[in-house]
Amino acid sequence: MAHDKNGKITIDEVALRLGYSINQAQKLLKSFEDLGVAYSAVERGVKYWYFPALWKLNRKRSKAKTHRTV
Helix, strand or coil: CHHHHCCEEEHHHHHHHHCCCHHHHHHHHHHHHHCCCCEEEEECCEEEEECHHHHHHHHHHHHHHHHCCC
């Protein structure tokens, strides 16, 4: 999910995509924070969870797409 959003996602997106309650989604995202896989921050009044490992992955894929020849 976060991969589709360039490494960031909201709790509402998690709940909707997984069919979780907000409470279940909160527990899942908190567990990712506790493991050091993600961190949260508020951006323009919306809380996001960021997955830095996906930023690097997305940059590599983006570069690979721009360097392809047809």
